[in-house]
Amino acid sequence: MRNGYTLYSPFKNTMWQTPPPVTHSIPNDKAHSYPYARWFIKDNSELFFEGYTPFVRAARDTKGREVVIKLISDGRASPELEILKFLNTEKAREDPRNHTIPVIEFLTLETLTFVVMPRWGDLCLAGFATVHEVLHFAKIFLEAFVFLHENRIAHLDFLEQNAAIDALYPSRPRRDIEGLRDPSSARYCVMDFDYSSRYSADMSLDDVRETKPVDRLGNSPEPYNPFAVDFYACASRLQRWTRHIENVVPELGSFFEKVMQVDLKRGTQASEALQSFMELYNKVPESVLSQKIDTFLWAKGAARRKPWLQDSA
Known part of the structure; x- marks a missing residue:
């Protein structure tokens, strides 16, 4: 766990299908408010994450909320990083037509920048x-x-x-x-x-x-x-x-x-x-x-x- 997130770990024979953390069961209170997802699941077996790139991983925070963490910059200029920063400014979020994924936070590790988003x-x-x-x-x-x-x-x-x-x-x-x-x-x-x-x-x-x-x-x-x-x-x-x-x-x-x-x-x-x-x-x-x-x-x-x-x- 780092920064309060427990990553899903892929199976040994595949990088694409990852089960939820076995040490963290889904919370009894599933009524997470926006931006976190509404729940229509019963248990961990319904939460497998299929990611098709090693730069995106599912994770769970300390309150049991599902998130996705994505590497979006390795220190070089990143249009995606700049676009996400703009889309999540207060002014941009005030526009009711801004139907883009909300950002929970940006994480920086040395030269790397990750974006944490709710898992929808x-x-x-x-x-x-x-x-x-x-x-x-x-x-x-x-x-x-x-x-x-x-x-x-x-x-x-x-x-x-x-x-x-x-x-x-x-x-x-x-x-x-x-x-x-x-x-x-x-x-x-x-x-x-x-x-x-x-x-x-x-x-x-x-x-x-x-x-x-x-x-x-x-x-x-x-x-x-x-x-x-x-x-x-x-x-x-x-x-x-x-x-x-x-x-x-x-x-x-x-x-x-x-x-x-x-x-x-x-x-x-x-x-x-x-x-x-x-x-x-x-x-x-x-x-x-x-x-x-x-x-x-x-x-x-x-x-x-x-x-x-x-x-x-």
């Missing part, structure tokens, strides 16, 4: 129970990207594994979990700013250009607008996890048909999409918002049913 759960393993839960999910991430782009931050690596929900829950069996995604309590975040860049505040979003490689553009030598590429990543992920309720909210079809036509030279598309989405969202009646759903995701042009419902059929 997998974004999409559990299902959505209602239409409202799906639309709330989409709203949060659109707001997040509008906020980032207004502050001239391009994430540039937005995938499901780089976002989270403020809850720890069993990954197996996959199912709906009552209360997990309740819009009155569930929070979502964007995290992992390893590939991110921040640009000058006086630059127009439409004028910024970038040349560093990003997966979605392959090896294209042409300069691109990083905010446009960022929005395309956001829109494509949201289409996957939102459009499957198009049968009950038909307007989602035309919304995604439009926003997926991304202009790679324009950087203001996130704010435009949020405005259009909120116009759609605000017109959905309460009777539809509360409707239960049996779909899970959108893939290859069609809604897919929850796999656990198929297994039990």
Whole structure:
């Protein structure tokens, strides 16, 4: 233990799957307040941490709260460190659209800097129970990207594994979990700013250009607008996890048909999409918002049913 944290230790034959500390059982009082995760687990066996890099480790503090510790600087300039510092300033945190992972503290060991963050759960393993839960999910991430782009931050690596929900829950069996995604309590975040860049505040979003490689553009030598590429990543992920309720909210079809036509030279598309989405969202009646759903995701042009419902059929 150091600085009050007990690290999860990996199995001898793997660096990726790590069990919780055996000397620290989960606390009886699981009602941890924000920024710590809500608990939907019963015991340590449901808390295995799968990390795919040696620079990120799960840990537990002296109060039994789950955290993640990540190495973000080895003494050299670190855009991720500077971005996280900015996102966790008092002014940035006052903005309700700042849906980024909160920082508990930064730790310095000689030339190394680590960030300690609350451990939140997998974004999409559990299902959505209602239409409202799906639309709330989409709203949060659109707001997040509008906020980032207004502050001239391009994430540039937005995938499901780089976002989270403020809850720890069993990954197996996959199912709906009552209360997990309740819009009155569930929070979502964007995290992992390893590939991110921040640009000058006086630059127009439409004028910024970038040349560093990003997966979605392959090896294209042409300069691109990083905010446009960022929005395309956001829109494509949201289409996957939102459009499957198009049968009950038909307007989602035309919304995604439009926003997926991304202009790679324009950087203001996130704010435009949020405005259009909120116009759609605000017109959905309460009777539809509360409707239960049996779909899970959108893939290859069609809604897919929850796999656990198929297994039990």
